[in-house]
Structure formats: C-alpha cells, structure tokens
Amino acid sequence: MNKIIKSIFIYSLLSLLIVSTLVVNFPTKAGAVELGLEAEAAILVDAKTGKILYQLNPDITLPPASMTKMMTEYLLLEAIEDKKLTWEDEVSISDYVYKISQNTSLSNVPLRKDVKYTVHELYESMAIYSANGSTIALAEKIAGSETNFVQMMNDKAKELGLENYKFVNSTGLNNEDLLGNHPKGTGETEENMLSARDTARLAFHLINDYPEVLKTASIPFKKFTKGIDGEGISMLNWNAMLPDIPGYLQQYAYPGVDGIKTGSTDLAGYCFTGTAERNGVRLISVVMKTDSLYARFEETKKLFDYGFSNFVEKELYPVNYQIEGQDLLNVEKGKEKEVQIASKESLKTLVKANEEELYEPKLILDQKLLSEGGSLIAPVEKGQTVGYLTFEYKGESNYGYLTSAGETKEKVEVVTLSQVEKANWFSLTLRAIGSFFGDIWTSVSNGIKGLF
Structure with a gap:
C-alpha cells in the first residue's frame, strides 16, 4: 500500500513539474x-x-x-x-x-x-x-x-x-x-x-x-x-x-x-x-x-x-556630449588639421526602468559636407552643424514609432566647437610639397624593403 501511495505521490509531482514547465515556456500573446x-x-x-x-x-x-x-x-x-x-x-x-x-x-x-x-x-x-x-x-x-x-x-x-x-x-x-x-x-x-x-x-x-x-x-x-x-x-x-x-x-x-x-x-x-x-x-x-x-x-x-x-524621461547624453573616439573631425585646407565636435543640446528619451544601459550613442555625419576622405573642407565656422547624435536601443521591447518621422524626433545636432580658417596659399603649397616628397619616400622605402 505504501508503494502505491509513494508511486502516486511521485507521479503527481512529475505531472506538476511538467505542467509548470509548459506554463513557463508556452508562448503567449505579446504583452x-x-x-x-x-x-x-x-x-x-x-x-x-x-x-x-x-x-x-x-x-x-x-x-x-x-x-x-x-x-x-x-x-x-x-x-x-x-x-x-x-x-x-x-x-x-x-x-x-x-x-x-x-x-x-x-x-x-x-x-x-x-x-x-x-x-x-x-x-x-x-x-x-x-x-x-x-x-x-x-x-x-x-x-x-x-x-x-x-x-x-x-x-x-x-x-x-x-x-x-x-x-x-x-x-x-x-x-x-x-x-x-x-x-x-x-x-x-x-x-x-x-x-x-x-x-x-x-x-x-x-x-x-x-x-x-x-x-x-x-x-x-x-x-x-x-x-x-x-x-x-x-x-x-x-x-x-x-x-x-x-x-x-x-x-x-x-x-x-x-x-x-x-x-x-x-x-x-x-x-x-x-x-x-x-x-x-x-x-x-x-x-x-x-x-x-x-x-x-x-x-x-x-x-x-x-x-x-x-x-521616465531620461537625459541619455548631456549638452556638449562627445562619443569617445569620435570627438574629432579632420579638416582639409585649414590652418588646423582637425576640429572638435559635440552635441549642441542634451538628448532625452523615455526609458523603461533599469534599461538605461541598453542605449548606445550613435553619431551620424552629414556626408554632403565631407570630402571623399571623410574630412571637412576649410573654412569651418564655430557651431557649424556637421551631423546629429542619436541612439541605438539594444533591448527587446522595441516596438518602433507611430510615424516614419518618429526617430528623427529623438536626435540632436552635432556641431563644431571652434572655427578653422582656411590656410593661405603658401602653407598649402608647403603641405603639398611635403606630401609629394613624403609619397616618394614611402615608395622608395617600400621598394627597398621589397629587395630584401
């Protein structure tokens, strides 16, 4: 009799575990x-x-x-x-x-x-x-x-x-x-x-x-x-x-x-x-x-x-925010060879509780302003818009936006932090000469290395 009771107990326990597993893992209608x-x-x-x-x-x-x-x-x-x-x-x-x-x-x-x-x-x-x-x-x-x-x-x-x-x-x-x-x-x-x-x-x-x-x-x-x-x-x-x-x-x-x-x-x-x-x-x-x-x-x-x-509405990135490794833009034909860029305003969005770390900053540059090499062309004005800062959400609850313009509402302009004047003809000529001989030296150096 004890064996029968024990068997019934074990069977009931196994059944309960199976049902529990099905309840936990059975897919349900989202939300x-x-x-x-x-x-x-x-x-x-x-x-x-x-x-x-x-x-x-x-x-x-x-x-x-x-x-x-x-x-x-x-x-x-x-x-x-x-x-x-x-x-x-x-x-x-x-x-x-x-x-x-x-x-x-x-x-x-x-x-x-x-x-x-x-x-x-x-x-x-x-x-x-x-x-x-x-x-x-x-x-x-x-x-x-x-x-x-x-x-x-x-x-x-x-x-x-x-x-x-x-x-x-x-x-x-x-x-x-x-x-x-x-x-x-x-x-x-x-x-x-x-x-x-x-x-x-x-x-x-x-x-x-x-x-x-x-x-x-x-x-x-x-x-x-x-x-x-x-x-x-x-x-x-x-x-x-x-x-x-x-x-x-x-x-x-x-x-x-x-x-x-x-x-x-x-x-x-x-x-x-x-x-x-x-x-x-x-x-x-x-x-x-x-x-x-x-x-x-x-x-x-x-x-x-x-x-x-x-x-809750959170400030993901403050005003003057700079993405590490993307805080500088090269400048061609300028007195300086690069310029710092940063967000013009802070970027806020509605964030679900405990998901702030699931947002990553994303810099989108205006390709129409850049040379083939990805540089700005001097002169560059201070505060010149060069693109925008947005974010990429890495979580699972991404239902998108009601309108196609939705994502554009969650971005802020990225601007230059200083002015870069165009270099004079003499400086540009010296750079061109330096670049010319630099290219020759690189070619010769590579050729000599090839001999050995």
Whole structure:
C-alpha cells in the first residue's frame, strides 16, 4: 500500500513539474500576460515622439465607433487654421441632420431647423457629448455634403500615414443608423474601420497639430441650451476618466487625463482613445472592443499605470556630449588639421526602468559636407552643424514609432566647437610639397624593403 501511495505521490509531482514547465515556456500573446488587458486590441504611445511603449494586436482593423470623430475634429480645426471657417460662422440644419439629431437612442443634442448654430457650439457638442447630428452638420458645412467629407477623411488619413483604415461616415455610427442617408458609394451596413495603431496615429497628429482640442475634450460637463425649451440638455462628457468628472463616475477618474474620445456601437463594443500628462510626460492610449461601458476605462487605467510607473524621461547624453573616439573631425585646407565636435543640446528619451544601459550613442555625419576622405573642407565656422547624435536601443521591447518621422524626433545636432580658417596659399603649397616628397619616400622605402 505504501508503494502505491509513494508511486502516486511521485507521479503527481512529475505531472506538476511538467505542467509548470509548459506554463513557463508556452508562448503567449505579446504583452497580454504582462498587463492582463481584456481588450481585442490596444496600444500605448509617447505623445511627444510617437514611440510605442506597449501593443496588443495593433494592426487588426476594428470599428472605432465615435473615435472616428477625432478625424472630423482634425478636419474642422484644419479648416479653422486655414481660415476657411471661423468659430462664429453660422450653420443651417438640413432635414437629414434634423432627423438624426432627434434620435435619442444615439448620443445627440436635439437641433432645430429654424435655428442657426455657430461652428463652435456644434463643435463643443461633438467633442464633449459626441453629438452625432452636430457632427454631420459640421461635415456638411466643411465639405458641402457628408459624401464629400468622407472623401476628405480618407484623403487626410492617407496624408497622415494611416495604413489600415476605411471611413464611410463622419460620426462612427453604423450606416444603418443614418436613416438611408449614408454617404454615396458606401454600403448600407458598413461601419468605419481602424487599427489601434492607426487610431493612435490619428490621435498623435490631432493633439500635436491642434493641442487646443484638449481644452474642449477635457470639459467634464456643460449645458447645451440654444434652441431648446426649458433648461436644455446636460452634456456629461462620456470620458469618465476626467479628474473633474462629477458624481459616481469619480471612481474612474485618473489624474492627468484630459482627452480624447470614447466610442461604442454593437459591432465595436466599447472603445476609448485616452491621453494623460504627468511630470512632463504625455501618453496616448487606445483600447478597442472591450466588454462594457466602464471596462474601457479600467483597461486604459492598466495602460496608464504601466506607462507612468515604468517609463521616465531620461537625459541619455548631456549638452556638449562627445562619443569617445569620435570627438574629432579632420579638416582639409585649414590652418588646423582637425576640429572638435559635440552635441549642441542634451538628448532625452523615455526609458523603461533599469534599461538605461541598453542605449548606445550613435553619431551620424552629414556626408554632403565631407570630402571623399571623410574630412571637412576649410573654412569651418564655430557651431557649424556637421551631423546629429542619436541612439541605438539594444533591448527587446522595441516596438518602433507611430510615424516614419518618429526617430528623427529623438536626435540632436552635432556641431563644431571652434572655427578653422582656411590656410593661405603658401602653407598649402608647403603641405603639398611635403606630401609629394613624403609619397616618394614611402615608395622608395617600400621598394627597398621589397629587395630584401
């Protein structure tokens, strides 16, 4: 009996060891175990450079729902900047917009046909309350029709470097909700599609090109009263992570959050593009297809906690930094034969905890300024830019950047530290003569050595 018990014990122990080994070594979806995210796709990005800090299924296309409105905001703010519109321009309400705005099952402020609204009033209702009727009204104002506006959206997406996208309307609603008025050339049941990476790209361009968007996106509560009898519509921002959000939603508030856009449809589930700033570091997050209204904020919190707890902006190399062995450049035809070079500014980047040693300095010289021999040609000015200093990351968590220009944001100019005047003709002649006879002597010396 003791042998049987002993055998069972040994078998159980071996089974436990085998299972443990499988759990440790079995490959898992990148990042999923690390954060335990309950979302179909997600991404976390440094808002300054576009450096990707975390990603989960970043390139699968999913419906962004009302996160679509970030593109509408971009095109509106661009039109304001280009003086094609002003904030005080008045907008007439079409039959189509009127019908959509009366649908209380959608996020809306009820608009009236006998009232004209300013661009700014409609913009606030879109950015704060995700008002769909207001969004379409703005699209019609900018482009003449939502059909034309959708073309603008897709053109701008291409211009901004988005790769996995399709815009079929200005709001992010399913076309079925548009009462048969969906833009021409789009299907009746179609919905906008974006990847998490491209949603982050859109947000990155929006808040960097038009940072004023956050001033409106961060308003927790406002009344919409124009053309409405009684007290008006209470516009409670759908972003429950705003620090000043009122009431029971305070449980989801997160310090530093000031944007950007929520979204939800039956197909999209619940999604959210957020941004928060702490200690001079701003992050952009995207979560797509979470299970509930507030799950999107819980998952976003995981991303922000990870980002702010694990990454800090570090000065990798100070101003006047010189790479050992690469601190001098040869100079041809100058009074001096070389000049010192160093970084013009300090180089900073977001560094993950305990990974500072995984960054190595890298000098890139401007080859257009150099001779075939790799030298500068005198005269050389003090402070002349000769290239740039960047770094090479040797770690494993290298997800790259959102944009092709990402790496260029993490470099600083390298300049000369002194002036080198051009040598006069007499000095150059003596050098040429010395070089001539030096070459002859080298040839003779090599020839004599060859005899022996």
